[in-house]
Amino acid sequence: MKDFSLADVRLFIKAVELGGLTLAADVLDVPKASASRQLQRLEASVGHVLLHRGAARFALTEEGRQFFETAVDMLRAVDRAMSSLYADERALTGRLRIAAPTYAGRQLLAAHLPDFMAAHPQLQLSLELGNGHVDLFRDEADVLLRLGREGCEELVARRLATVPMLLCASPAYLGRSAAIVTLSDLAGHAFLIGGAHRRVGEMTVPTVGQPRSIAAATVLHCNDPDLLLALARTGRGIALVPAALAAEALEKGELVAVLPFVPLAEEEINLVFLPGRRNSRKIRAFVEYLLDATQAERPAGIRQIS
Structure with a gap:
């Protein structure tokens, strides 16, 4: 076994945690073009293929699993050692x-x-x-x-x-229109969403994989999710808000999840x-x-x- 780079080990660990080299390179600010070379260099150093990687598969090999368990502990120990060396003499001010x-x-x-x-x-x-x-x-x-x-x-x-995000509305609002069973049934509704204003009269539902554009009656944009939730409670439309923020209102029956089976980004x-x-x-x-x-x-x- 040859000596190996800690940067290569850090990239390998992050790729395993996130499920992909591209994601790991992005998080660690590593040029994507060099990420694959770093992993190959690490595998050459340890003498084993560590990851199965391809268009349809990204998984640890048996040797990779053994190395990963030890490498995580090793890297944490190195990080702790480095932090302790500089903690006192280089206090942040x-x-x-x-x-x-x-x-x-x-x-x-x-x-x-x-x-x-x-x-x-x-x-x-x-x-x-x-x-x-x-x-x-x-x-x-x-x-x-x-x-x-x-x-x-x-x-x-x-x-x-x-x-995690959620579409929700008050029972009173939903009771004023036909049942919403598919994404197409959202057409013509009023929406309450965060983010910047885009196309007038159009709502983009952030479905996983491919966002879906829906013709809307109205779209209210607001960068405060608490206010969006309050407006939804009063029956002003269908809100797109963090799921955890809406949990209490859902439990009390003040709001109802809309198309909860549709996965949202x-x-x-x-x-x-x-x-x-x-x-x-x-x-x-x-x-x-x-x-x-x-x-x-x-x-x-x-x-x-x-």
Whole structure:
């Protein structure tokens, strides 16, 4: 067995966790063109094929399974050792400004910020929760949580989690029209959705694989899912909201799931920062901490994926 690169091991572990080399390369900011070469180099170093990979199959070999179990422990030990070497002599100072949508911020930050603050007592945190647009280029924040990938083209985006989504409406609203049995039955309804305004009179249902465009009577766009939920309760239309946020209203019978058997694409939550600040110690520490923390403890209604 030859010596191997820790970067290659990290890529292999992440590919196994996410189920694909492309996803792993994206999360680790590795050029997709080199990801396959890194895996081949690792396999050459250990002397075994570690992954079956092809158009229809991506799975560990028996040797890959054995190596994966040991490699995860090894990499965690190395990361802990490196962190302990620099924790005291390179304490983080200054101010870190964090911005996040209200819902995502409450779900992902409330449980984990106390430990981060305790680990870095000399670092001053500024946290702003809201549903307005935050412009990193105007220096309005150092790092932000953003729903979806739209607008991230010129930024570094680390996928943190995915949020299961749900179509729902009040019994009173649904009682005013014919039963909704198929996607086509959604035509002509009023919709309450987040995100930016697109085509007038059209609703895009984010079905898995291929989003479906539906002719709508009206579409109300709002970047506050709590408000969308409140409007749905009053019978103003069919809302597309995080499933966990609607759970209590569903249980009370205030809302009813619409087409619950139709799988909807989950909404991404990304940690985003400027490329020029990739080497900022305070940003890197926060991003890596939150990725690790949410992997260890998943908030209700949000599935960690990185």
